[in-house]
Amino acid sequence: MKNRIQELRKSRHMTQAELADKLEVTRQTIISLEKGKYNASLTLAHNIASFFQLTIETVFIFEEDKTDV
Amino acid sequence: MFKKLFATPQHGMSDEDYSHLTKYQIDFVSILFIILAIFLFALSLPIYYFYGHKLGSFASGLYSGLFAGAISIKLWSVIYLSNPHEVHRRKIKDTDERVQQVRQRADALTLKILLVIAYLTFILGLSYFTEYYWYLATPIVLILILQYSLRWLFTKLL
Numbered sequence: 001m002k003n004r005i006q007e008l009r010k011s012r013h014m015t016q017a018e019l020a021d022k023l024e025v026t027r028q029t030i031i032s033l034e035k036g037k038y039n040a041s042l043t044l045a046h047n048i049a050s051f052f053q054l055t056i057e058t059v060f061i062f063e064e065d066k067t068d069v
Numbered sequence: 070m071f072k073k074l075f076a077t078p079q080h081g082m083s084d085e086d087y088s089h090l091t092k093y094q095i096d097f098v099s100i101l102f103i104i105l106a107i108f109l110f111a112l113s114l115p116i117y118y119f120y121g122h123k124l125g126s127f128a129s130g131l132y133s134g135l136f137a138g139a140i141s142i143k144l145w146s147v148i149y150l151s152n153p154h155e156v157h158r159r160k161i162k163d164t165d166e167r168v169q170q171v172r173q174r175a176d177a178l179t180l181k182i183l184l185v186i187a188y189l190t191f192i193l194g195l196s197y198f199t200e201y202y203w204y205l206a207t208p209i210v211l212i213l214i215l216q217y218s219l220r221w222l223f224t225k226l227l
Contacts, residue, residue: 020161024080029167041166043080 002061006034008052023047080164087160088150095146102139106132184212 009019009030016034020027025044032038033048040048040060049056074097078087109132117125149155162168187208194205 024161024164026161026165026168029165032167038167038170044166 001039002036002063003033003040004059004061005030005048008054008059009034012052019051022051078160078163080166082160082164084153084157084160087163088156091156091159092146092150095142099139099143102135102142106135106139109135180212180216184209187212 005019009016014022016030017027020030023030023044029038033040045056045060049059052059073090073093076090078090082090109128113125113128113132116128149159187205191202191205191209194202198205
């Protein structure tokens with residue numbers, strides 16, 4: 001699942017540490033989310049979307065598995 | 070009481086709530102260790118008398134260790150719970166879902182590695198101990214019973 005966290009964070013001139021502090025997660029979690037290594041839970045996705053005042057589907061881009069045809 | 074005792078810190082809880090929960094759980098463990106230490110201390114004299122010096126010394130070492138452990142964790146909690154920045158840092162680390170997932174994966178992998186070690190010990194033991202090698206199967210059986218019974222229990226409870 002892709003996401004726009006890095007783009008949204010940079011547009012607000014925030015560091016990863018600041019965003020992590022606001023969301024009450026570790027900085028490593030923000031790094032993993034931005035790199036796409038970790039998929040956020042529904043709760044965290046909701047918190048992130050609420051923080052950026054956007055909907056979940058605007059922040060997170062769900063891609064269907066192309067191999068599953 | 071049990072709910073609070075085994076409760077895990079939840080995301081979104083305040084620093085104060087986290088501090089209270091941690092203090093409660095640490096206090097319980099400290100008191101439990103001290104009760105066990107007193108119990109062993111009371112038992113150590115009859116153990117010395119009836120079972121000899123070796124087992125008596127073992128009991129003495131155990132109650133000293135339990136007492137020292139109880140004092141240490143209590144002191145450690147007093148020091149870190151009095152520092153708000155440390156409480157906040159630990160709360161974030163304990164409630165972070167990715168950290169929890171990593172811990173769960175590490176725990177699961179540790180269990181698998183322990184099982185492999187237990188299997189290898191059992192196989193090596195077959196060639197060394199002709200009479201009591203089946204005792205080496207005990208850890209494997211216990212781990213597997215515990216694993217499957219916990220899976221069954223959690224399927225029913227959660």
